[in-house]
Amino acid sequence: MREDFREILRLVTRGARVLDVGCGEGDLMELLTHQNGVDAQGLEISPQGVAACLAKGLAVVQGDGDRDLDYFPTGAFDYAILSKTLQQMREPKHVLSELLRIADRAIVSAPNFAHWRMRLSLMSRGRMPETKALPDPWWATANIHLFTLRDFTDLVRDLGLKVEACAALAEGKAARPMNPTGMLENWRVETALFLLSKQ
Amino acid sequence: MARVAKSATKAMQADPEGGVMRFPAGKVLRLDSGARIEGLEVAYKTYGTLNAARSNAILVCHALTGDQHLASDNPVTGRPGWWERFVGPGLPLDTDRYFVIGTNVIGGCMGSTGPASVNPATGEAWGLSFPVITIADMVRAQGMFIEALGIETLMAVVGGSMGGMQVLQWASDYPEKVFSAVCIAAAAKHSAQNIAFHEVGRQAIMADPDWKAGAYLADGVRPEKGLAVARMAAHITYLSEAALQRKFGRGLQRDGLSWGFDADFQVESYLRHQGTSFVDRFDANSYLYITRALDYFDLAARHGGSLAAAFVKARAVRFCVLSFSSDWLYPTPESREIVRALNAAGARASFVEIETDKGHDAFFLDEPQLDATLKGFLTSTAQARGLA
Numbered sequence: 001m002r003e004d005f006r007e008i009l010r011l012v013t014r015g016a017r018v019l020d021v022g023c024g025e026g027d028l029m030e031l032l033t034h035q036n037g038v039d040a041q042g043l044e045i046s047p048q049g050v051a052a053c054l055a056k057g058l059a060v061v062q063g064d065g066d067r068d069l070d071y072f073p074t075g076a077f078d079y080a081i082l083s084k085t086l087q088q089m090r091e092p093k094h095v096l097s098e099l100l101r102i103a104d105r106a107i108v109s110a111p112n113f114a115h116w117r118m119r120l121s122l123m124s125r126g127r128m129p130e131t132k133a134l135p136d137p138w139w140a141t142a143n144i145h146l147f148t149l150r151d152f153t154d155l156v157r158d159l160g161l162k163v164e165a166c167a168a169l170a171e172g173k174a175a176r177p178m179n180p181t182g183m184l185e186n187w188r189v190e191t192a193l194f195l196l197s198k199q
Numbered sequence: 200m201a202r203v204a205k206s207a208t209k210a211m212q213a214d215p216e217g218g219v220m221r222f223p224a225g226k227v228l229r230l231d232s233g234a235r236i237e238g239l240e241v242a243y244k245t246y247g248t249l250n251a252a253r254s255n256a257i258l259v260c261h262a263l264t265g266d267q268h269l270a271s272d273n274p275v276t277g278r279p280g281w282w283e284r285f286v287g288p289g290l291p292l293d294t295d296r297y298f299v300i301g302t303n304v305i306g307g308c309m310g311s312t313g314p315a316s317v318n319p320a321t322g323e324a325w326g327l328s329f330p331v332i333t334i335a336d337m338v339r340a341q342g343m344f345i346e347a348l349g350i351e352t353l354m355a356v357v358g359g360s361m362g363g364m365q366v367l368q369w370a371s372d373y374p375e376k377v378f379s380a381v382c383i384a385a386a387a388k389h390s391a392q393n394i395a396f397h398e399v400g401r402q403a404i405m406a407d408p409d410w411k412a413g414a415y416l417a418d419g420v421r422p423e424k425g426l427a428v429a430r431m432a433a434h435i436t437y438l439s440e441a442a443l444q445r446k447f448g449r450g451l452q453r454d455g456l457s458w459g460f461d462a463d464f465q466v467e468s469y470l471r472h473q474g475t476s477f478v479d480r481f482d483a484n485s486y487l488y489i490t491r492a493l494d495y496f497d498l499a500a501r502h503g504g505s506l507a508a509a510f511v512k513a514r515a516v517r518f519c520v521l522s523f524s525s526d527w528l529y530p531t532p533e534s535r536e537i538v539r540a541l542n543a544a545g546a547r548a549s550f551v552e553i554e555t556d557k558g559h560d561a562f563f564l565d566e567p568q569l570d571a572t573l574k575g576f577l578t579s580t581a582q583a584r585g586l587a
Contacts, residue, residue, distance in 0.1 A: 054572050073542070
């Protein structure tokens with residue numbers, strides 16, 4: 001199982017109502033439904049992803065996280081999940097505040113552009129880093145709004161949100177709880193996962 | 200063929216061959232207009248077997264000119280059923296697993312009570328004395344039929360176009376009787392453009408001297424020319440520009456132009472054929488009544504203008520809304536509006552826009568993604584319903 005999924009399963013309470021934004025083929029929703037007994041609803045842009053979700057019996061709406069969150073009613077969900085896609089949004093700030101309008105809590109994960117490997121790659125090669133977390137060249141990447149751990153904690157503070165939990169994720173390793181404002185973490189963390197709520 | 204329900208409340212076995220269910224005079228269908236229909240007849244056709252728990256029934260609602268003959272030859276035209284691609288063993292509406300029901304809408308002309316039926320009070324065809332009906336009236340009549348079959352909850356109500364509107368009406372009016380709802384290429388209301396096209400069709404019928412103010416049956420004639428023109432105009436709205444271009448382009452019937460007004464272009468010939476073959480199977484007054492029902496359809500209007508309010512009681516229903524990218528009759532934004540209302544109501548909704556250039560009519564054409572989506576949704580629905 002993907003490490004971020006394992007961490008999300010740990011954070012989401014049983015029987016909760018969950019919106020998975022960018023749910024892909026519904027792997028996470030399926031896990032949440034079967035293991036946590038949640039009532040899951042997905043939002044996915046690709047028709048193939050939607051079709052795969054439907055075949056699994058999951059409720060999924062074809063739509064765009066950038067545009068369609070506005071149409072969900074306030075407080076409709078207990079959790080809104082945005083897994084590794086905030087950096088792909090046209091308006092990440094708006095999306096983040098929408099997540100916490102729609103749901104009481106948001107679970108957001110994103111790659112940290114200040115990870116040492118990124119810094120080293122940029123320093124040594126003088127080019128946009130291409131790493132495992134961000135494998136595509138700059139002209140093909142969907143990641144149009146890359147940010148660092150520090151950038152993100154600033155935004156969270158500006159929006160008046162509260163960090164209830166935070167973990168560092170790396171491929172093949174168990175999630176590690178961490179303090180996102182810790183100085184070294186902005187170097188060490190490859191991907192960060194946040195549980196946010198309104199203050 | 201006609202079967203008489205001994206008591207409408209007592210469960211009755213549907214004739215597997217299909218037929219007409221006649222309700223006793225005491226079992227009145229009350230219409231939105233305030234009118235009442237006594238001695239209601241509902242023509243139907245069923246496929247597959249109803250299980251002992253009566254939990255595997257799927258009602259398929261048909262479109263404007265469709266009927267109850269989903270997957271068997273149409274006795275009037277001799278042609279295959281209109282949804283034969285989807286209803287049958289191993290198909291998305293799998294008749295090895297589900298009991299699939301088709302009924303003809305009231306106001307129709309394939310055996311259910313409509314303007315061409317005989318008014319029991321006068322012994323003559325209703326004609327224009329038939330009351331104006333609505334989509335909700337059609338659904339109410341289907342509800343009586345389903346109740347007479349002893350089915351408490353439908354595993355699914357499925358329909359495209361006008362059928363999709365009936366699906367929405369079912370979920371809104373009888374949420375407790377609907378386990379899941381599949382609404383394909385439809386809208387929650389008729390737009391000005393939709394009404395405008397229908398008005399062209401109705402005017403074509405009424406301008407035909409053989410229409411005779413709706414009393415043509417008594418004179419043994421039919422407004423064939425007017426009905427054909429109505430069908431031709433409507434048929435254009437069922438196809439996309441791309442599909443018309445792909446099929447016909449500027450292709451000619453013969454070499455060279457006729458320098459006259461014969462059908463020079465293949466598209467003209469095609470439309471004329473659509474028109475003339477339609478009049479053999481459809482009643483002109485039915486066309487007036489059903490297009491009127493569609494024009495009157497506005498689900499939100501019955502709920503203070505809020506579409507979400509129409510679905511508040513339908514939160515437990517599993518919805519699947521599908522649209523086609525090239526459908527300009529009921530374009531994708533209409534489906535999105537439905538989905539947003541379902542989300543706002545807190546209902547369990549799925550939605551996908553199917554990429555196709557086949558236009559509105561794609562819902563009964565070969566469209567693999569539609570197949571896969573329907574099959575996936577119904578299979579998971581059956582699972583949730585506890586069907587093995």
